[in-house]
Amino acid sequence: MVKKIKLVIILVIVKTGGREGYNYLVIEALDVLFPLPVPPFRYLAPLNQPEGPLGARVAVPWQDRVRIGIVVAKTSVEPTRAGDLREAIGWLDSTSHLQEGACHLILELAETTATPAGLVLTTLVKSGLNSPLNHAIRAVKDVDLESLSADTWRNVDSVEPRLVDLWRKQGLIEERITLQPHVVRVLEVLKPPDEGLSGKRQSRQLRALNHLVDAGRVDSVKDLAKQAGVTEGVIRGLVQKGYVGYGEVPESNVTLPPLEQIEMPPLDTKKLILSERSFLSGGTRLSRLSFLLHTIKKDLSAGAGVIVLVPERSQLERVAGAFSTAGLPVVALSGKRSDRQREYIWRELSRDKPCVLVTTYLGVLSPLKNLGRIVILDVSSPTYKLDSGPRIVTPRVAEMLAEKHKIPIVFEDILETAEWVEGIDQENRHQIPRPKRRQFTAPLSDSPNWPLGPDLIRVLKQVKDRNRQAIVIAPRRGYSAALGCLACGHIMMCPNCDLSLRYHREETRLRCHQCEHAEGSPVCCPSCGDENLDAVRGPGTQWVASAIRKFLPDFVVARYDADHRDSLNEFHNGKPGVVVGTTALLRIPPLPNLALIGITLFESFLTQGDFRAEEGALRLLLALDELSMHTKPLIVIQAFNTDHEVIQVAGKPTKESMDNFGNAVEKRRERFGYPPFGHLARVQFAGRYQDQTRQAAHTLAVKLENSDLPPTVYGPAPATVARQRGRYVYNLLIRTETRTQLGDILRETDLGSSAATKVRIDIDPYDVGEFLE
Ligand SMILES: [Zn+2]
Ligand SMILES: [Zn+2]
Known part of the structure; x- marks a missing residue:
C-alpha cells in the first residue's frame, strides 16, 4: 500500500x-x-x-x-x-x-x-x-x-x-x-523472379508471378489464377516455393451497397432557398424532396454538409436514392449497414468532401464535416420517439445540435404540426399545393357485414372486375381484439396484464401484444363451460382478410403486418389483388396499379389516447396518397362518426382547411397547457402491490405540489393498461412552463424509487390519454 x-x-x-x-x-x-x-x-x-x-x-x-x-x-x-x-x-x-x-x-x-x-x-x-x-x-x-x-x-x-x-x-x-487497423489478406510477391523459374516447365509460374509483380497484389489464389490464365495449382506451386505469400494490408475502402434509382418530379413552384428555421409541408413526399433539392445543392456548393434525418430505415433508402438520382453526393447511414460499414462511414464523414448524410437517429451525432444545415423529414412521426434509454425525441436532439452550430434547420412533414411549427414566421412556412383526393366516407353504424360495410364490398368487387389493386387497412394484427364466450360473455384475459388476449385464429392461439404471453385457444369457456366461443370486438387483419376472401373468391388476398408478411413483389410488378394490413403498409413503396384504399375503422386511428391523436390521424389519412404511384385511388373510410373534423379536412386538404385545423389544434393545446404551450414529463411507477405502488406515486405528487416552484401535477392515475407484465402501473404527469424547469425538478427531487417500486421518467411522453378530461 x-x-x-x-x-x-x-x-x-x-x-x-x-x-x-x-x-x-x-x-x-x-x-x-x-x-x-x-x-x-x-x-x-x-x-x-x-x-x-x-x-x-x-x-x-x-x-x-x-x-x-x-x-x-x-x-x-x-x-x-x-x-x-x-x-x-x-x-x-x-x-x-x-x-x-x-x-x-x-x-x-x-x-x-x-x-x-x-x-x-x-x-x-x-x-x-x-x-x-x-x-x-x-x-x-x-x-x-x-x-x-x-x-x-x-x-x-x-x-x-x-x-x-x-x-x-x-x-x-x-x-x-x-x-486494430482494418486489414484484408492479399497475395503479395515475396521474392522476385529468378533462375529458379527459368526452365520451360516453370513458364506458367513465371507468367503468374510477373502478373503479380505488375498488379502489386491480388485478393486470392483463385483470382490470380484467373487473371494470369493459369490453374490454381500453378499458383500453389509459387506459394510452396516461397515466391508468393499472404500478407495483410490496410483496407482502403469498404464497399457500400448501391442506392435505388428514384426520379423526383420537377416542381412548378418557384425555386426557393430556405434560409432560416423553416417548415415545409404539403404536396407529396417526393415533391417535398424536390423542393428541398435547390437549397441543399446551394449548401453543398458553399462547402457545407447537410444531415437529412429520417424516422426509420425503410424510408432512408428511398430518400437517399432520390437525392443521389438527382446527382447529389449522398451517404446513407442506418442500422441496415453492418458494423464495419457504419464505422467506415463514421470515419470517412469527417474527412470527405461535404456531402448529404441521410440517416436515422444513429447518425445525428456523426462527425459530418462542415455541418451547414439539418433537415428533419417527417418531423412529427412518433417513430422518432426512442423507446429505450432516455427515451429521446430525436428531432429535439437535432434541434439542439443546430443551435450549437448556429445553423439553419428545416422541419418537413405532410402537415404543419403545432409543436414543430411553433415560433416559425409565416414567411418561413411553405406549403406545397396538395394533390386532389377522391375520398368517400361509409357509415358503420348500420352496417350488417361487419367488419366490411356494403360500400367497401361493392368497390372491392369493382377492383376485382377491372383487374386492379386494393389496399385495406385494419386496426390491428391477429384475428380479433378478443375471444369471448357467446353464452356468458366471458372474455379471455392475459394473466399478467389488464388486457384481453388477442385472438390469432389461423394459429388457434391467444396472445398478449403487451407482454407476449401466449396460450392455445380453449375449446370451452373457462367460466361457464359452454363451447360457443368466438371472436368478439375489434377485427384484425386475419378477420378482414378472410372476410374479403369470402366476397372475392379467386382473387389474390395478401396479408401484411408485424406477424405475417406476404411477399409483395408481384404487387409491385402490377399484379391485381388486395393487400390487407396494418398501418405497417404505409412503409411499403407505392403500388403501380392501385385503384382503392379502404380503412376498416377510422376511429381506431384516434384511440391512441393522446392530445396528438387528431394530428396523428390526419397525418395517416393524408399519407395514404403515398401508397399509389401514378394512379389516384379511391379512398373509402369506414367510420362511426363520418362528420369527424379530421375526415372532413383530409377530404379537402386546401391550405385554408389545413390552416383552420392547425389553429383549432393550437387553441385546444393552449387552453390545456399542452405542448408547445407547456412541457410534460411522465413519471411511471410500477410495482407488484397495487396499494404500495399507488402510494409511492401519491407521495411524489404531494411532495411536488408542496415544493417551492410547484409544477402542475396530474394524477396519480392508473395507466391505460392498469396492470402490465404482472406489475401495477400508476402515472403522474408533470407540466412546467419551460423545459429547463422540468429537468431541474426531475433532477432535484427524490422520485421515491425503491426495490418494490420501479420509477421511470419519460420526458415529452407520446401517449398521455389517461390524463385528458
Ligand atoms: Zn361462458
Ligand atoms: Zn400480457
Missing part, C-alpha cells in the same frame, strides 16, 4: 514537470464517458503522449479490464486530488470521434432527461466504442517482473488481466495501445 502511494506521487511530479514552467498546482484530467449507464469518470491524461482532441477516443482501465471511452471534457485537478485518479492508458484518435458540439450535447441531454450521460451515449452513438484493440505491455526499466521483460513488448492477451491491472496500479509496466 505504501509503495503504491509513493508511485502516484512520482507520477504527478513527472507529469507537471514535463509541462512548460513549473506549475505544481494544475494537473490535466479527462472526463471520459463509456457506453454504459454511468456518468463520466475522471482520469489523469495519459503520460508522454501527444494530447488528443476533445471528442477523441481514449483507452482507460475499467474494473480489471480496458475500455474505450470518449473524452467529453478536459479539466484539471489539484495535485492532492490527483492521487485518487487513475491514469488513462492512451489516446486512440488524433481527430475527434465526436465533435465538440456533440460532446456538450450528450452532457446537456443527460441533465435535461435526468439520465446518466453514458446511457445517452449508448443510445445515440453505436459506432467505434467497442472496436478491437492492439494492446501490448512491457516492464518499466530496471523492474524485474517474472515473465515480462523491459526489452520486448508482449501482447496483453497472454497475461492474466488481474495481474496486468495490479502491475498497472503499481506503475510497473509501460503500455502501448492502438485501434
Whole structure:
C-alpha cells in the first residue's frame, strides 16, 4: 500500500514537470464517458503522449479490464486530488470521434432527461466504442517482473488481466495501445523472379508471378489464377516455393451497397432557398424532396454538409436514392449497414468532401464535416420517439445540435404540426399545393357485414372486375381484439396484464401484444363451460382478410403486418389483388396499379389516447396518397362518426382547411397547457402491490405540489393498461412552463424509487390519454 502511494506521487511530479514552467498546482484530467449507464469518470491524461482532441477516443482501465471511452471534457485537478485518479492508458484518435458540439450535447441531454450521460451515449452513438484493440505491455526499466521483460513488448492477451491491472496500479509496466487497423489478406510477391523459374516447365509460374509483380497484389489464389490464365495449382506451386505469400494490408475502402434509382418530379413552384428555421409541408413526399433539392445543392456548393434525418430505415433508402438520382453526393447511414460499414462511414464523414448524410437517429451525432444545415423529414412521426434509454425525441436532439452550430434547420412533414411549427414566421412556412383526393366516407353504424360495410364490398368487387389493386387497412394484427364466450360473455384475459388476449385464429392461439404471453385457444369457456366461443370486438387483419376472401373468391388476398408478411413483389410488378394490413403498409413503396384504399375503422386511428391523436390521424389519412404511384385511388373510410373534423379536412386538404385545423389544434393545446404551450414529463411507477405502488406515486405528487416552484401535477392515475407484465402501473404527469424547469425538478427531487417500486421518467411522453378530461 505504501509503495503504491509513493508511485502516484512520482507520477504527478513527472507529469507537471514535463509541462512548460513549473506549475505544481494544475494537473490535466479527462472526463471520459463509456457506453454504459454511468456518468463520466475522471482520469489523469495519459503520460508522454501527444494530447488528443476533445471528442477523441481514449483507452482507460475499467474494473480489471480496458475500455474505450470518449473524452467529453478536459479539466484539471489539484495535485492532492490527483492521487485518487487513475491514469488513462492512451489516446486512440488524433481527430475527434465526436465533435465538440456533440460532446456538450450528450452532457446537456443527460441533465435535461435526468439520465446518466453514458446511457445517452449508448443510445445515440453505436459506432467505434467497442472496436478491437492492439494492446501490448512491457516492464518499466530496471523492474524485474517474472515473465515480462523491459526489452520486448508482449501482447496483453497472454497475461492474466488481474495481474496486468495490479502491475498497472503499481506503475510497473509501460503500455502501448492502438485501434486494430482494418486489414484484408492479399497475395503479395515475396521474392522476385529468378533462375529458379527459368526452365520451360516453370513458364506458367513465371507468367503468374510477373502478373503479380505488375498488379502489386491480388485478393486470392483463385483470382490470380484467373487473371494470369493459369490453374490454381500453378499458383500453389509459387506459394510452396516461397515466391508468393499472404500478407495483410490496410483496407482502403469498404464497399457500400448501391442506392435505388428514384426520379423526383420537377416542381412548378418557384425555386426557393430556405434560409432560416423553416417548415415545409404539403404536396407529396417526393415533391417535398424536390423542393428541398435547390437549397441543399446551394449548401453543398458553399462547402457545407447537410444531415437529412429520417424516422426509420425503410424510408432512408428511398430518400437517399432520390437525392443521389438527382446527382447529389449522398451517404446513407442506418442500422441496415453492418458494423464495419457504419464505422467506415463514421470515419470517412469527417474527412470527405461535404456531402448529404441521410440517416436515422444513429447518425445525428456523426462527425459530418462542415455541418451547414439539418433537415428533419417527417418531423412529427412518433417513430422518432426512442423507446429505450432516455427515451429521446430525436428531432429535439437535432434541434439542439443546430443551435450549437448556429445553423439553419428545416422541419418537413405532410402537415404543419403545432409543436414543430411553433415560433416559425409565416414567411418561413411553405406549403406545397396538395394533390386532389377522391375520398368517400361509409357509415358503420348500420352496417350488417361487419367488419366490411356494403360500400367497401361493392368497390372491392369493382377492383376485382377491372383487374386492379386494393389496399385495406385494419386496426390491428391477429384475428380479433378478443375471444369471448357467446353464452356468458366471458372474455379471455392475459394473466399478467389488464388486457384481453388477442385472438390469432389461423394459429388457434391467444396472445398478449403487451407482454407476449401466449396460450392455445380453449375449446370451452373457462367460466361457464359452454363451447360457443368466438371472436368478439375489434377485427384484425386475419378477420378482414378472410372476410374479403369470402366476397372475392379467386382473387389474390395478401396479408401484411408485424406477424405475417406476404411477399409483395408481384404487387409491385402490377399484379391485381388486395393487400390487407396494418398501418405497417404505409412503409411499403407505392403500388403501380392501385385503384382503392379502404380503412376498416377510422376511429381506431384516434384511440391512441393522446392530445396528438387528431394530428396523428390526419397525418395517416393524408399519407395514404403515398401508397399509389401514378394512379389516384379511391379512398373509402369506414367510420362511426363520418362528420369527424379530421375526415372532413383530409377530404379537402386546401391550405385554408389545413390552416383552420392547425389553429383549432393550437387553441385546444393552449387552453390545456399542452405542448408547445407547456412541457410534460411522465413519471411511471410500477410495482407488484397495487396499494404500495399507488402510494409511492401519491407521495411524489404531494411532495411536488408542496415544493417551492410547484409544477402542475396530474394524477396519480392508473395507466391505460392498469396492470402490465404482472406489475401495477400508476402515472403522474408533470407540466412546467419551460423545459429547463422540468429537468431541474426531475433532477432535484427524490422520485421515491425503491426495490418494490420501479420509477421511470419519460420526458415529452407520446401517449398521455389517461390524463385528458
Ligand atoms: Zn361462458
Ligand atoms: Zn400480457
